[in-house]
Amino acid sequence: MRIPPIVFRWLAIIWTIIMLIGCLTPHADLPGELVEFNDKILHAVIFAPFAILWIxxxxxxxxxxxxxxxxxxxxxxxQYILPINRTADWIDLAADGLGTLIGVGLAWVVQKTKIIA
Structure with a gap:
C-alpha cells in the first residue's frame, strides 16, 4: 500500500512544530533524560526525521x-535571542546539518528502493 504524500506532509509539519517547541523549551522544563543525553547527538537525531518526512x-x-x-x-x-535559559551553539548547528544530511541520505535510499514512496 502506497502512503500518499499528504500524510507525510502532515507528519512533517507536526514533527517540525514538535522540534521547535522542544528546542525552545527552557532547560528547567525539559525531562531530565533529555538534558542528560548528549546534546549534539540529540540534535542530529531530531533533524534526520525532519529531512526524511519532508522528502x-x-x-x-x-x-x-x-x-x-x-x-x-x-x-x-x-535560543540566543529569547530569554529561555538556552544558549546558541555553532556545534549544535553543525549537528543539525549533519542530522539533516543523514536524513536526506536515508530518504534517498528509501526512494530508490521504493520501500515507502
Missing amino acids: LAGFRLDYVLIAGILFGGLIEGL
Whole structure:
C-alpha cells in the first residue's frame, strides 16, 4: 500500500512544530533524560526525521537539506535571542546539518528502493 504524500506532509509539519517547541523549551522544563543525553547527538537525531518526512512529503532533497540547515540556524538564533535559559551553539548547528544530511541520505535510499514512496 502506497502512503500518499499528504500524510507525510502532515507528519512533517507536526514533527517540525514538535522540534521547535522542544528546542525552545527552557532547560528547567525539559525531562531530565533529555538534558542528560548528549546534546549534539540529540540534535542530529531530531533533524534526520525532519529531512526524511519532508522528502517523503514530496520536496526535493537539496531543498530539504538547505531548509534543515536554515531551520537549525533559526532555532539557534532564537535560543540566543529569547530569554529561555538556552544558549546558541555553532556545534549544535553543525549537528543539525549533519542530522539533516543523514536524513536526506536515508530518504534517498528509501526512494530508490521504493520501500515507502
